[in-house]
Amino acid sequence: MNTRILLAAAAALVLGAAGCGDSGTTSTATNAAATDDPSVANSGGGGGSDDPSVAKSGGGDGSLALGRAAIVPFVDYGTPNQSKKTKVGVCVQKVRKGKIADFKGFDLEPAQRRAIPYYVDATFENRGGFALSRNLLRASLEDAGGREYRPTTLVVLGGSFQRCPQAGHSALRPGRSFDACSVVLLPKNARPGRVRFQGDVAKDPVYWKAG
Numbered sequence: 284m285n286t287r288i289l290l291a292a293a294a295a296l297v298l299g300a301a302g303c304g305d306s307g308t309t310s311t312a313t314n315a316a317a318t319d320d321p322s323v324a325n326s327g328g329g330g331g332s333d334d335p336s337v338a339k340s341g342g343g344d345g346s347l348a349l350g351r352a353a354i355v356p357f358v359d360y361g362t363p364n365q366s367k368k369t370k371v372g373v374c375v376q377k378v379r380k381g382k383i384a385d386f387k388g389f390d391l392e393p394a395q396r397r398a399i400p401y402y403v404d405a406t407f408e409n410r411g412g413f414a415l416s417r418n419l420l421r422a423s424l425e426d427a428g429g430r431e432y433r434p435t436t437l438v439v440l441g442g443s444f445q446r447c448p449q450a451g452h453s454a455l456r457p458g459r460s461f462d463a464c465s466v467v468l469l470p471k472n473a474r475p476g477r478v479r480f481q482g483d484v485a486k487d488p489v490y491w492k493a494g
Contacts (some may be wrong), residue, residue, distance in 0.1 A: 346477050346490040349375055352406075353489050357482035359415050368483075369411030372460070375422060375478045375491040376404045385446045389437075398468035402447040403434075403478055406462050407455070414454035421450075421465045422480045424493065426473040434465040 347353060352374035359365055381400035383391075407420040421434045437444050447464040455461060469475065475493035 344477075344490070346492045347375075349377060349478075349491055349494070351375075351491070354410060355480075355482050355489055356486050357411070357415070358484070360419060362416050364413055364415070367411075367413065369409075369413070369415070371415070371420065371482055372406075372408035372410050373420075373422070373480055373489070374406045375480075376406065378403050378424070378475055378478060378493045381446060395468055397471060399471055399473075400435075401467045401469060401475055403465040403467060404462070405465070405478075405480075406460055408460040409455045409457050412457055414456050417450045417452065417455055417461070417463075419482070420455070420463060422463075422478050422491075423465065424467040424469065425476045425479050425490075426469065427476040429476065430473075431479060432467050432469055432473075435468055437466060 352372055354370055354372045357369050357371040359367075359369070379402040381402055383396060383398065383400065385400060386395075401424060403422045403424065405422050407417075409415050423434055424432050426432070437447075437449055439449070443449070444466075447466050450461060450463045477493050478491040479488045481488035
């Protein structure tokens with residue numbers, strides 16, 4: 284199979300909380316509003332908000348546990364809707380350590396061959412009133428020192444990357460969700476510290492513990 288791998292920096296995103304279930308591409312999301320469900324964290328990011336559905340996410344360094352969902356502000360940058368504010372739900376389920384041998388058949392740069400891949404599995408929900416593109420709905424990783432590593436974009440010709448399937452290009456309609464996987468390459472001397480997602484660059488990111 285003809286495959287190659289490209290590094291791409293996804294624009295920063297911020298996200299909030301909602302229950303983390305077995306949502307698929309056809310699941311229906313609830314409205315983005317306040318909730319009493321203890322499995323849900325709400326976050327508005329920097330500076331606070333007048334929206335009653337937005338609250339600080341808790342826990343020591345502010346990181347959520349894996350399996351916990353969040354609802355946060357989101358901006359669909361680079362689309363006709365980027366001037367419209369909305370919300371997305373995100374639930375990070377796990378961070379899986381891979382091996383560079385997983386990329387057999389890919390055209391890797393020397394630095395990529397020396398890296399260690401990690402796969403971040405997450406579910407994203409459209410909790411707004413209009414369709415969203417999926418290309419910014421990807422989580423990144425920070426190492427133990429707080430340095431961010433953006434997701435790697437895979438270009439696969441004539442197949443798919445089974446270890447970490449990439450999201451499709453169809454619009455994510457209101458009330459729908461999908462399961463996503465981010466490929467993040469870390470240097471061999473780096474270790475995952477926490478998962479990061481930022482849906483609005485004007486707001487603080489939301490974090491999950493990486494393990």
